[in-house]
Amino acid sequence: MSSTSDNLAAHQNRVAGNGGAFDFPRSVSQRRAYRQCGMLYYLRYGPGWTGKKRKGTYAFGDTWQGVVQGVLQGRLISPQEMYEAFAADWVKFESDPAIEWGSKTGWRFFLERSRKLAEVSFAELRRVIGLPSDAVYDERFTYPLAPGVRETVIPDYVGPALGRCMDGSWLPNQKLTVVDWKTSDREYGVVGVELDEQLTTYQVGVQHMLQEPVAQVGLCVFVYQALPKVQWILRPARPREVVEQFVASAIVDDQRIRRGEFPRNPNACFFRGRCEMVPLCYESQRHLIEEELVKPETPRNPQSLDWLALDAIDG
Numbered sequence: 001m002s003s004t005s006d007n008l009a010a011h012q013n014r015v016a017g018n019g020g021a022f023d024f025p026r027s028v029s030q031r032r033a034y035r036q037c038g039m040l041y042y043l044r045y046g047p048g049w050t051g052k053k054r055k056g057t058y059a060f061g062d063t064w065q066g067v068v069q070g071v072l073q074g075r076l077i078s079p080q081e082m083y084e085a086f087a088a089d090w091v092k093f094e095s096d097p098a099i100e101w102g103s104k105t106g107w108r109f110f111l112e113r114s115r116k117l118a119e120v121s122f123a124e125l126r127r128v129i130g131l132p133s134d135a136v137y138d139e140r141f142t143y144p145l146a147p148g149v150r151e152t153v154i155p156d157y158v159g160p161a162l163g164r165c166m167d168g169s170w171l172p173n174q175k176l177t178v179v180d181w182k183t184s185d186r187e188y189g190v191v192g193v194e195l196d197e198q199l200t201t202y203q204v205g206v207q208h209m210l211q212e213p214v215a216q217v218g219l220c221v222f223v224y225q226a227l228p229k230v231q232w233i234l235r236p237a238r239p240r241e242v243v244e245q246f247v248a249s250a251i252v253d254d255q256r257i258r259r260g261e262f263p264r265n266p267n268a269c270f271f272r273g274r275c276e277m278v279p280l281c282y283e284s285q286r287h288l289i290e291e292e293l294v295k296p297e298t299p300r301n302p303q304s305l306d307w308l309a310l311d312a313i314d315g
């Protein structure tokens with residue numbers, strides 16, 4: 001166990017910018033975790049604790065994204081091929097013990113829904129995007145959000161797409177567009193997309209890296225209902241004031257993280273489901289740590305939990 005003076009010295013080094021913990025690019029998902037609970041952020045991005053289980057809906061989203069990419073890259077040339085490619089990849093999850101299925105949304109449910117979904121998806125992808133020759137898929141862009149603050153983004157799709165008007169109509173010409181693919185059991189509310197920070201940081205990052213203005217950003221939601229549909233929510237590029245507000249709030253969070261401010265937020269522990277870190281934070285639940293959580297051998301950051309207990313909780 002490290003001593004108080006060791007911990008203080010390490011903290012001073014970090015504050016002085018001498019490397020150490022949490023000196024890595026930020027992202028929207030990091031900040032979402034941080035705003036939810038400082039301790040959640042610390043446990044996830046410090047020692048690197050993660051849940052052992054993964055939701056079936058996430059596995060479906062990742063697998064579906066793979067076939068969407070296959071269609072746009074011209075590797076899958078019909079709805080049938082799209083479905084078959086999905087089914088071939090989906091097999092690996094059939095008896096995967098790490099996947100947590102819903103009571104009505106099991107492995108077979110997604111397999112069956114994907115057949116009809118492929119029919120509407122294939123047609124929509126061809127209609128709105130086509131077969132782009134110069135698109136970028138899942139590329140990591142790391143860029144300076146502000147002096148000393150790096151941001152990393154991995155947009156699903158950067159390339160041409162038809163222009164979408166606010167009234168829902170389509171413009172005939174394609175524009176540089178950043179799209180995030182989503183899979184959902186229902187349609188998304190369209191208003192939330194307007195200020196969504198993920199899309200804002202995609203826009204800023206892509207513009208910085210490609211040195212080209214992005215015309216529109218948005219979501220393509222693959223709705224896997226019995227009558228499936230594809231929902232395009234594309235918005236014009238964020239105006240300057242939205243980008244400035246986004247950058248300002250990201251800098252504030254970055255500074256707090258670098259100062260080692262990781263306050264617990266007990267209000268978040270059971271809000272919208274149970275936080276995955278409950279076995280670590282609640283003494284009565286410690287017996288569940290091994291069953292539910294895993295920590296890598298080498299932590300992402302060399303910061304000990306002892307220091308955290310000293311500085312951020314008791315201090």
Ligand code: SF4
Nearest residue numbers: 037040269275277281
């Ligand atoms: S269990 Fe509660 S205090 Fe612990 S990380 Fe989760 S939200 Fe924060």
